[in-house]
Amino acid sequence: MVTKSRFPCIVVGAGMAGCAAALRLRQKGVDVLLVERADEGGAKNLSGGILWGDDWAELIPDWKEEMPVERPVSNKKVGFLGAESAFVVDYHDESMKEDTVGYAVLRAKTDAYLLKKCQEAGVTVVTGVHVEDLYKENGVVRGVVAGGEVTTADVVIVADGANSRLTLSGDLRHGQKKLDEHHYALGVKEVLKLDKAVMEDRFHIGEDGGMAGEYVLGRDDGVMAGGFIYTNEDTLSLGVVVNLATLPQEKGNTLSTHDIMEQFRLHPYVQKLTHGAELVEYGAHLVPEGGYQAFSELSADGALVVGDAAGFCFSNGIVIQGMNYAVRSGVCAADAVVHAVGKNDFSAVTLSHYEKLLHKTGVMGDFERFKNVSKALWNPRMFSKYPDFLSNMFRGILTADGPKKKMRAHLTDAMKASGVSKRELMTDALTAGANL
Amino acid sequence: MQDSLVNVKARLGSTKFITDAEEHAHITIDEDICVTCPHENCMNACPAQCFEKIDGRMKFTYEDCVECGTCDIVCTPGSVTWYNPRGNFGVNYRYG
Numbered sequence: 001m002v003t004k005s006r007f008p009c010i011v012v013g014a015g016m017a018g019c020a021a022a023l024r025l026r027q028k029g030v031d032v033l034l035v036e037r038a039d040e041g042g043a044k045n046l047s048g049g050i051l052w053g054d055d056w057a058e059l060i061p062d063w064k065e066e067m068p069v070e071r072p073v074s075n076k077k078v079g080f081l082g083a084e085s086a087f088v089v090d091y092h093d094e095s096m097k098e099d100t101v102g103y104a105v106l107r108a109k110t111d112a113y114l115l116k117k118c119q120e121a122g123v124t125v126v127t128g129v130h131v132e133d134l135y136k137e138n139g140v141v142r143g144v145v146a147g148g149e150v151t152t153a154d155v156v157i158v159a160d161g162a163n164s165r166l167t168l169s170g171d172l173r174h175g176q177k178k179l180d181e182h183h184y185a186l187g188v189k190e191v192l193k194l195d196k197a198v199m200e201d202r203f204h205i206g207e208d209g210g211m212a213g214e215y216v217l218g219r220d221d222g223v224m225a226g227g228f229i230y231t232n233e234d235t236l237s238l239g240v241v242v243n244l245a246t247l248p249q250e251k252g253n254t255l256s257t258h259d260i261m262e263q264f265r266l267h268p269y270v271q272k273l274t275h276g277a278e279l280v281e282y283g284a285h286l287v288p289e290g291g292y293q294a295f296s297e298l299s300a301d302g303a304l305v306v307g308d309a310a311g312f313c314f315s316n317g318i319v320i321q322g323m324n325y326a327v328r329s330g331v332c333a334a335d336a337v338v339h340a341v342g343k344n345d346f347s348a349v350t351l352s353h354y355e356k357l358l359h360k361t362g363v364m365g366d367f368e369r370f371k372n373v374s375k376a377l378w379n380p381r382m383f384s385k386y387p388d389f390l391s392n393m394f395r396g397i398l399t400a401d402g403p404k405k406k407m408r409a410h411l412t413d414a415m416k417a418s419g420v421s422k423r424e425l426m427t428d429a430l431t432a433g434a435n436l
Numbered sequence: 437m438q439d440s441l442v443n444v445k446a447r448l449g450s451t452k453f454i455t456d457a458e459e460h461a462h463i464t465i466d467e468d469i470c471v472t473c474p475h476e477n478c479m480n481a482c483p484a485q486c487f488e489k490i491d492g493r494m495k496f497t498y499e500d501c502v503e504c505g506t507c508d509i510v511c512t513p514g515s516v517t518w519y520n521p522r523g524n525f526g527v528n529y530r531y532g
Binding site for chain 2: 037038039040042043044045046047106107108109111127128129130132146147162163165178179180181184186188190191235244247248249250251253254255256257258259261262279280281282283284285286
């Protein structure tokens with residue numbers, strides 16, 4: 001059955017991108033239907049996660065006071081973990097407690113708040129409904145299919161997340177029928193409950209600060225993975241991001257993504273930080289980190305794609321950003337819909353105004369600038385050699401005969417011990433310098 | 437064959453699921469295609485250990501699936517048929 005809806009726009013998926021789009025549309029006076037497959041807002045959503053930036057301010061000026069965020073990042077750690085060692089850069093900045101740059105968030109809480117915010121703004125919200133497909137007439141998106149029934153609209157904003165079934169079934173991925181393993185990593189995450197006072201003392205963050213740590217995991221089996229620890233109000237977010245293409249490809253080798261998670265959890269450095277914390281949730285989520293080369297189609301006849309579904313996520317080596325781009329792309333898509341409503345034309349040509357706005361607001365510029373960043377980050381030596389190299393060098397300096405040698409000698413000793421050549425070190429430093 | 441380091445099922449016990457009836461299982465696999473698979477990457481990649489070989493046949497447990505989509509990506513022979521669960525069913529994060 002086909003039901004003609006009174007809505008010019010249907011948004012599918014109430015994550016950060018979908019909520020931002022719906023909220024913006026209402027603020028611009030456009031009626032919008034937001035469909036979410038979970039019964040409660042946020043129940044299907046998971047991220048690392050640090051929400052960087054201040055992108056919500058455009059839609060919710062007081063978001064920092066209102067949104068149930070966890071802790072502001074006042075301490076950033078970046079490190080390399082060897083088998084039993086950790087080399088960590090540890091940046092503390094008290095000013096980031098007031099003049100905030102990012103917050104740890106738990107999406108079940110933030111996204112439930114955002115959905116409520118949409119409702120208050122007059123967005124028509126339907127939860128517990130799974131949109132199975134986009135509805136097309138002559139190749140043009142005309143609505144959505146849910147429970148076998150069609151609901152029409154002038155334009156559909158696809159915000160169904162990293163594992164975007166709608167861009168696959170709706171043929172919005174340049175002909176691809178499945179997602180490419182080279183453009184996706186898998187995040188595995190545990191949330192651990194930890195006494196607030198113990199956490200604040202252990203992490204040196206105080207009552208009003210928080211820590212965001214990201215680590216290269218040194219491994220000798222070719223698997224490339226990073227780990228993260230974030231402090232929430234009274235829980236820790238602990239997880240790994242695994243490069244799927246580097247998992248063992250032969251039958252019988254059972255090293256798995258959850259083993260990599262477990263190895264990180266049991267690392268002595270991590271154990272000391274998480275000691276006494278109790279597991280309260282285990283989950284996983286794809287990370288669409290293919291960047292510029294991996295975007296879905298962004299605008300089509302009757303449809304726009306936003307957030308993780310489009311592939312707006314990347315890491316520059318210091319921070320992984322996705323939620324801020326979700327918000328910004330949601331806003332751009334909403335503004336493109338407003339533009340299309342004004343012209344009463346929902347063709348791909350008119351809706352491609354979205355791409356113009358993505359350029360104008362700097363979203364595209366960021367992705368263009370970092371389009372080769374994965375080359376520097378997913379460099380096998382980063383995982384197979386450098387953690388070992390760093391611990392060899394520092395251990396060398398600290399051993400009894402250390403002071404007798406010049407620093408340069410420690411460097412060449414460590415290079416020899418970890419099999420790093422001068423040429424490799426130079427090339428990798430240059431690649432990192434050029435692309436980060 | 438090395439054993440898994442971790443009892444994932446025990447860790448998954450902390451996560452809330454609303455499990456749909458088996459006839460509505462959101463992911464199905466074609467065991468006959470799995471038999472021909474050169475790599476069985478689904479077993480390594482699935483963070484919830486939903487893929488298991490029993491008597492030489494691949495079996496999938498939909499109840500523990502966290503809906504990440506990884507198996508659909510790594511399964512090159514095309515055995516995995518992936519849908520989202522019906523509305524409200526499946527994983528329900530309380531933290532996320």
